[in-house]
Amino acid sequence: MSLDDKRIVGISIGDINGIGSEIILKTFEDSRMLEFCTPVIFASVKIMTFFKKHFDIDINFHGIDKIEDLLPKKINVLNVWKEQVDVAFGEENEIGGKYALKSLQAAVAALKSKNIDALVTAPINKTNIQSDNFKFPGHTDYLAQELGGESLMLLVSENLRVGLLTDHVAVKDVVKNINRERIDKKINTIYRTLIEDFGIEKPRIAVLGINPHAGDKGVIGEEDDTILRPALDNIRSNGKMVFGPYAADSFFGSGNHKNFDAILASYHDQGLIPFKTLAFGKGVNFTAGLNRIRTSPDHGTAFDLAGKNAANFESFREAVYSAISIFERRVEYNEISRNPLQINRKRGYSKKK
Structure with a gap:
């Protein structure tokens, strides 16, 4: 309407x-x-x-x-x-x-x-x-x-986009909620929304580790090596530019987040604390994937x-x-998908990252 x-x-x-x-x-x-x-x-x-x-x-x-x-x-x-x-x-x-x-x-x-x-x-x-x-x-x-659709909580402020692998889950339950299926779904959702809703042709996605220092090769937990790394390797083999897992403690402070179109945090506070520190009062919570x-x-x-x-x-x-902008981009993407010949006449989908 x-x-x-x-x-x-x-x-x-x-x-x-x-x-x-x-x-x-x-x-x-x-x-x-x-x-x-x-x-x-x-x-x-x-x-x-x-x-x-x-x-x-x-x-x-x-x-x-x-x-x-x-x-x-x-x-x-x-x-x-x-x-x-x-x-x-x-x-x-x-x-x-x-x-x-x-x-x-x-x-x-x-x-x-x-x-x-x-x-x-x-x-x-x-x-x-x-x-x-x-x-x-x-x-x-x-x-x-x-x-x-497959929902994903995505916090957005200009070029900073932080998604959550697990969102409103108690810390004690985080690991039991992380598995290959969830990782695949969340990566696919964030990848798709970057293309369709934000006009990014070839998204680069960083994933933060589950444990401190992404487990330090099993010294501080095995989940990064047994769950996260194999899942990301499989996703990369299918052509998606997904990187990590990265140690979360230094990722934002070092400015590494600026090298990616989106960051997927393993749990709520791991993603939202740095996001709100950098963008509080200017950020937007977007329910991607719906x-x-x-x-x-x-x-x-x-x-x-x-x-x-x-x-x-x-x-x-x-x-x-943001609601208006995302809606417009999604309409434009769907129009282009129906008529690929329009791609050179549209902005945002012909540009390389």
């Missing part, structure tokens, strides 16, 4: 007690954003009006009860609910989780039915959103169930800042830009 060539970006509101509402409003307070997309916020006009008044933001909404009524060049708010909801900034409570899920479910339904072109999710609280309808450690796993586009800011609900009019909205704005 598209209006006046403006991509329709759906926005789930996240936890109403967090900073989601503030970063959404501050992003679209700048009317120039409407030159890039037509936003539709899945919430209610009542609650968005409350947030608008609380943060004293000069912004107008176009309220709708069905998505077919949205208007271009307007900030559309689709009424997922109409009842009055009590907001308690900074509190982790059942209400915050309940309405975060209502918003997310409605937005994902619109994404699946192609009534929106891409989805940007404001932060949820992973504890209070748990229910009979949501038993996942975060957005990524929920979207993997709802949308087709048949639809979803991005989010690189931070959480920030209950300590909620309601104080002090939240930085730059990461959320970048998530909107």
Whole structure:
């Protein structure tokens, strides 16, 4: 679905007690954003009006009860609910989780039915959103169930891209979740997204080791030699430029990450600590590998800042830009795939790395 060539970006509101509402409003307070997309916020006009008044933001909404009524060049708010909801900034409570899920479910339904072109999710609280309808450690796993494809959490900031071999997994369970099948799937997913979503013709991918110093030839663990290296050797034999495993402790500090189009970390903090150190507040979380586009800011609900009019909205704005950009690149890639003769007339896929 598209209006006046403006991509329709759906926005789930996240936890109403967090900073989601503030970063959404501050992003679209700048009317120039409407030159890039037509936003539709899945919430209610009542609650968005409350947030608008609380943060004293000069912004107008176009309220709708069905998505077919949205208007271009307007900030559309689709009424997922109409009842009055009590907001308690900074509190982790059942209400915050309940309405975060209502918003997310409605937005994902619109994404699946192609009534929106891409989805940007404001932060949820992973504890209070748990229910009979949501038993996942975060957005990524929920979207993997709802949308087709092999999901991969990919953190993006300009030319820095960090993917995760295992994401929301307890440290004690990391090794038992790493096997040849998972490595193959994650490498294939990151390789494909670099080509289709980022326009990189011949991706170079670095993989970080599981153990300190990538095991030091078995002195600090055997998994790098028995699991990771054989899997990477096999992938390389099929023509992909995949390198490693690298010792994670010096990889970013030495600047080695600049030599690659993406880095695959073995577990959550191994990848996210250096990423957020280098790009916090400017990074975007992209769920790669799905048949639809979803991005989010690189931070959480920030209950300590909620309601104080002090939240930085730059990461959320970048998530909107990225959602549009990735969608456009994927459309272009699919057009080229259907008609290879267009390749010399398109930008981004004929250039060598």
